[in-house]
Amino acid sequence: MSRQPDVAIVGVGESRHGLVPGVTPEELMVEASIAAVTDAGLSVRDVDGLFSSSAYYFLPTLTLGESLGIAPRFSDATSLGGSSFVAYVAHAAAALSAGLCDVALIAYGSTQRSQGGLVSRSEQGRFEVPLGYRYPASGYALAAARHMYEYGTTPEQLAEVAVSARQWARLTPRAFARDPLTIEDVLASPVISSPLRAADCCLVTDGGAAFVMTRADVARDLARQAVAVLGVAESHEHRDISEMPDLVRTAARLTGPRAMAMAGVGHSDIDLVTLYDAFTINVLLFLEDLGFCEKGEGGSFISGGRIAPGGELPVNPNGGGLSYTHPGMLGAFLVVEAVRQLRGEAGDRQVPAARRALVHGCGGVLSSHVTAVLGSDG
Numbered sequence: 001m002s003r004q005p006d007v008a009i010v011g012v013g014e015s016r017h018g019l020v021p022g023v024t025p026e027e028l029m030v031e032a033s034i035a036a037v038t039d040a041g042l043s044v045r046d047v048d049g050l051f052s053s054s055a056y057y058f059l060p061t062l063t064l065g066e067s068l069g070i071a072p073r074f075s076d077a078t079s080l081g082g083s084s085f086v087a088y089v090a091h092a093a094a095a096l097s098a099g100l101c102d103v104a105l106i107a108y109g110s111t112q113r114s115q116g117g118l119v120s121r122s123e124q125g126r127f128e129v130p131l132g133y134r135y136p137a138s139g140y141a142l143a144a145a146r147h148m149y150e151y152g153t154t155p156e157q158l159a160e161v162a163v164s165a166r167q168w169a170r171l172t173p174r175a176f177a178r179d180p181l182t183i184e185d186v187l188a189s190p191v192i193s194s195p196l197r198a199a200d201c202c203l204v205t206d207g208g209a210a211f212v213m214t215r216a217d218v219a220r221d222l223a224r225q226a227v228a229v230l231g232v233a234e235s236h237e238h239r240d241i242s243e244m245p246d247l248v249r250t251a252a253r254l255t256g257p258r259a260m261a262m263a264g265v266g267h268s269d270i271d272l273v274t275l276y277d278a279f280t281i282n283v284l285l286f287l288e289d290l291g292f293c294e295k296g297e298g299g300s301f302i303s304g305g306r307i308a309p310g311g312e313l314p315v316n317p318n319g320g321g322l323s324y325t326h327p328g329m330l331g332a333f334l335v336v337e338a339v340r341q342l343r344g345e346a347g348d349r350q351v352p353a354a355r356r357a358l359v360h361g362c363g364g365v366l367s368s369h370v371t372a373v374l375g376s377d378g
Contacts, residue, residue, distance in 0.1 A: 006093075006096075006097055006215060006216050007092070007093040007096050007097060007213055007214070007215055007216060007228075007229050008213065008214065008215075008216050008219040008226035008227055008228050008229060009089075009211050009212065009213050009226070009227045009229065009335070009339050009374065010040040010041075010042075010212050010213065010214055010219050010222050010224050010226050010227075011036045011037060011038070011039035011040025011041070011042065011211060011212035011224060012036050012039055012209075012210070012211045012212075012335070012336040012339045012340060013032050013033070013034070013035025013036030013037075013038070013039050013209070013210050013211070013336070014032050014035060014174075014207065014208065014209045014210075014333070014336060015027075015028040015029070015031035015032040015035070015109065015207055015208035015209070016028070016031065016206075016207070017174070017176065017205055017206055017207025017208070017325045017327065018113070018176045018205050018206065018207070018325070019113050019114065019205070019206060020111065020113075020114065020206040020207070021114050023111065023114075023206075024056075024109075024111065025054065025056045025057070025109040025110050025111050025208075026056075026057070026063055026064070026067055026109060027109070028109035028110065028111065028206065028207060028208035028327075029052070029054075029060075029063075029064055029067075029107050029108060029109025029208045029210070030064070030067045030068060030107075030109070030208075031109075031208055032107055032108070032109060032208035032209050032210040032332075033064065033068060033105055033107045033208075033210045034068075035210065036105065036107070036210035036211050036212050037105065037210075037212055039212075039224065040212040040214075040222060040224055041222050041223045041224055042103060042212065042222070044068050044069065044070065046102075046103045047068070047070055047072070047103050047104075047105045047212075048070070048072050048073045048074065048101045048102055048103055049072055049073065049074040049075070049076075049092060049095055049096070049100070049101030049102075049103065049104035049105065050064055050065050050070065050072045050074075050075045050076075050104075050105055050107075051075075051076045051077075051085075051088040051091060051092055051104060051105065051106040051107070052064050052077055052106070052107050052108060053077060053078070053079045053080075053081075053084040053085070053108070053329065054077075054108070054109075054110075055110070055112075055328055055329070056110070056111075059077065060077050061075040061076065061077045062075075064105075064107055072101065073100060073101050074095045074100040074101040074104075076088065076091050076092075076095070078091065080234070080236065080363045080364075080368035080370070081329065081362075081363020081364045081367060081368055082276055082278070082328075082329040082330050082331050082361060082362060082363045082364075083234070083276065083331055083361030083362050083363035083368045083369060083370040084329065084331055084361075084363060084368075085106055085108055085209075085329065085331030085332035085334075085335060085361065086232075086234075086331045086334065086335060086359055086360070086361030086370040086371075086372050087232075087234050087331075087361070087368075087370045088104075088106045089106075089213070089229055089232050089335065089359075089370075089372045090232035090233075090234060090370070090372070092104035092106060092213045093213065093229050093232065096213060096214060096215050097215070102214060102215070102218065103212060103213075103214050103218070104212065104213040104214065105210060105211075105212055106210060106211050106212075106213065106332065106335075107208070107209075107210035107332070108208055108209055108210065108327075108329055108331075108332045109207070109208035109327075110206060110207060110208070110327035110328040110329065111206045111327075112204055112205065112206060112327050112328040113204050113205045113206045113327070114206050128240065128241065128242055134192070134193050135365075136278070136364075136365050137192050137193040137196060137201060137279070138193040138241075139241035139365035139366065140193075140196060140278065140279040140281055140282070140365065140366070141192075141193035141194060141195060141196045142241055142247055143241075143244075143247045143248060143281050143285065143366060144158065144195050144196055144200075144279070144280075144281040145194070145195055146247040146248050147247075147248050147281060147284065147285070147296075147298075147299075148195060150248060150296065151248075151295075151296035151297075151299070152299075153284065153296075153298070153299040154299060155186075155187055155195060155197075156183055156187070157284070157298075157299035157300070157302065157303060158186075158195075158196075158200055158280040158281060158284070158299075159183040159186035159187055159199070159200070159280070160183060160302055160303060161200075161277070161280040161283045161284070161302060161307070161322070162181060162186050162199050162200060162280050162322050162323075163181055163182060163183055163186065163308070164302070164305065164307045164308035164311070164315065165277065165316055165319050165320050165322035165323040165324075166178075166179075166180070166181035166319065166322070166323045167308045167309050168308070168309055168314075168316060168317050168318060168319045168320070168323070168324075168349055169318070169319025169323035169324055170319075171309060171317075171347075171348040171349040172317075172318045172319050172324060172347075172348075172349050173347075174318075174324075175318065175319045175323055175324045175325075176203055176205050176323070176324065176325050177203060177319070177322075177323040177324075178323070181199065181323075185199065186199040186200065196279060196280070196281070200279055200280040200281070201278075201279055201322075202277065202278045202279065202320075202321035202322055202326040202330075203321060203322065203323070203324075203325060203326040204326065204327075205325045205326055205327045206327055207325050207327035207333075208327070209332035209333045209335075209336050210332065210336075211332065211335050211336055211339065213229070216228070224343075225343050225376065226376075227338075227339045227342045227343065227374050227375065227376050228374065228375045228376065229372065229373075229374060230262070230263035230264070230265070230356075230373040230374060230375045231258075231259040231260060231261070231262030231263030231264075231265075231371075231372065231373040232259055232262070232370065232371070232372045232373075233254070233255040233256075233258035233259040233262065233370070233371050234255055234368070234369065234370040234371075235251040235254045235255050235368075235369055236251055236363075236364070236367050236368040236369065237250075237251045237367070238364075238367055239364055239365075239367055240365070241365045241366065244365075244366060244367075248285065248295070248296075249289065249295070250285055250286065250289050250362070250366050250369060251289075251368070251369040252285070252286050252289035252290050252360060252362075252369045252371065253289040253290075253291075254369070255360075255369045255370060255371040256289065256290035256291055256358075256360070256371045257291065258371075259358075259371040259372060259373050260291075260358075260371075260373060262373070263356075263373035263375070265356060265373060267291060267292055269356050270313075270356050270357070270358045270373075271314070271341075271351055271353070271354040271355055271356050271357065272313075272314040272315070272317060272338070272341055272351045272354055272357050272358075273287075273290075273292075273313060273314070273315045273316075273357070273358045273359075273360070274315075274316055274317075274320070274334040274335075274337050274338045274357065274358075274359045274360070275287075275315055275316060275320070275334070275360050276321065276330050276331065276334065276360060276361050276362040277315075277316055277320040277321045277322050277330075278321055278326065278330065278362070280322070282362060282366075283298070283302065283307070283315060284298030284299055284301075284302065285298065285366070286360055286362070287301060287302070287313075287315075288301075290358070290360060290371065292313065302315075309349070314351045316337070317337065317341060317346060317349045317350075317351055318333075318337045318346075318349060321333075324337075329363075330361070331361040331363075331370075334359045334360075334361060335359055335372070335374075338357035338359050338374050339374065341354045341357060342354055342355065342356075342357055342374060342375070342376035343376065354376075355375060355376055355377065356373065356374070356375050357373070357374045357375075358371065358372070358373055358374075359371070359372040359373075359374060360372075
């Protein structure tokens with residue numbers, strides 16, 4: 001991709017989410033896909049590029065294509081875990097720019113809550129399981145414990161991440177968790193894997209999300225406001241947490257600078273951030289590694305409501321994975337919320353004058369990282 005945007009996101013959609021009994025992940029993926037295509041002012045017949053990853057389907061794009069009746073010219077089911085759907089922003093941009101497809105649909109669906117939080121046993125940490133590892137919470141707990149040890153980060157600071165997310169969710173009618181939440185509530189919740197408590201952990205929900213991308217010349221002919229893809233970068237340094245080079249330094253430190261350089265923006269240009277908040281420690285680590293604050297300062301940086309409604313740096317304005325939804329993989333939802341904010345469609349949670357958003361996805365156990373910068377003249 002050049003620094004000049006030549007592709008855009010032109011439609012977003014979500015399925016029902018929360019607890020949706022009696023449906024399959026495929027049905028929720030299709031529901032979200034139709035919503036996104038309709039939002040773009042297009043029809044399913046216009047789609048000729050499919051992108052998806054799944055914990056349920058070995059061949060997810062084939063499953064999606066069959067359900068929608070699409071024989072795509074281009075298909076990509078690369079799996080990087082939860083960051084896959086942010087990575088597809090780059091993959092679809094490359095395919096669109098090369099003329100390999102004209103309209104790309106990126107889609108996801110999951111019934112994780114209905115199926116009791118199902119996780120493949122093969123993905124639970126080959127070296128860690130014999131030591132009592134609880135996948136994936138124990139991996140993130142290791143990172144949190146190390147951050148506390150090295151930098152004096154406190155449980156109260158982690159709790160403030162969860163409280164900020166809940167404050168955003170209370171402005172979001174579709175959010176799964178909207179009850180009031182205080183720092184005291186977080187600290188009183190059960191320990192899941194020390195030092196992480198239940199309220200430090202993401203939701204387990206059903207749900208689907210999708211978005212549509214096309215070239216800027218095509219986007220100009222559509223009724224919907226286009227959101228430009230300004231920059232994207234991806235990387236990964238390990239799979240299992242035991243092989244992570246440094247528990248408090250993620251590959252976000254590699255992807256953030258590259259994506260922002262491609263976009264030609266600095267931190268002061270970013271109006272909102274959507275981060276993969278599977279656990280509260282994620283937000284501190286990613287804000288540090290993306291360069292919004294120095295390493296070790298994440299706890300103090302987010303204190304005082306900086307990332308909450310009305311704060312200096314809005315983070316996950318719909319409530320994120322901690323309070324909005326988290327059906328196994330969150331990446332597509334991060335993109336959808338960023339687009340809605342940049343189009344000024346977020347209602348009570350709308351970030352004023354939002355023109356630039358940074359989206360950061362994470363997959364595995366702090367393993368894969370993808371950063372995207374999106375923009376709108378709004």
